Amino acid sequence: MATQTPLTILKIGGSVITDRKGERPRLRGRRLARIAREIAEGRRPGESRLIIIHGAGSFGHPIVQRTGIHRGVRDGPQRIAMGETQKLQNELSTHVARHLLRVGVPAFLCQPSASAIMENGNLVSMDTEALEGLLGTGLVPVLNGVPAYDRVQGCSILSGDQIAGYLYSRLGGTRILHGTDVKGIYTADPSQDPKASFCTTLDLGPSAGLPEGVTGSSVTDVTGGMRKKLEEMRAARARGRVFDATMQGNVRRALQGETVGTGIECS
């Protein structure tokens, strides 16, 4: 098995593949189809292994916010909400896999909450042996942000960003590519501050603090937005990029190693 082959972890934000504005789950099907084609063009089977992770967007954040299951599950309605949230994630993942398979990417859905153990919202462990085996077999595992079992509170949300950092550490990742709905990292949230300036590179090394202007998301968000993304990358000492996956061609460019968005280093 080619365990030394470079490993790219591509995270596609829920804000990219769903319409985050409304309360209802809404897929951005055409955009997802384009991104699937770009993944098919940009990936390098044989030369590099690929894991795809996607966020929940409007399939997850509104229901979680409404029912409070990210803070735990205590009663019957919350138990139904936890199951309903998981079911919605399976539906979204099925759309992702369908689009990828259609363009020849051997996508294989892996349901993270089948083995993830959380503690107060932190991911403690998740089985990865099957994932490594699947990568060795030439498949492209597809994982997603989900509600998961939490030892302390029964349920918490395991975000795609947490999974990306965890897999980078556990499997010895080469880079995390965060496809999101902004050009990259700015000195402040560009949707709130028109004077925010763009950072071409960002060092998340131990001596460099996270810029204060990196915050959550401006829409309904239960997983911490851009700040949490960078905290997870920093904890994993991950290199990679944060780039705009809503822009045509960027997913392919990022996969092919081109300079898109903000380059992240952890010196």
Ligand code: ADP
């Ligand atoms: P995704 O759904 O793609 O994972 P998130 O909504 O979690 O994305 O995070 C992306 C959002 O983070 C952006 O839309 C932006 O509003 C917000 N954000 C906050 N601070 C910053 C910053 N300093 N630079 C860029 N984006 C930021």
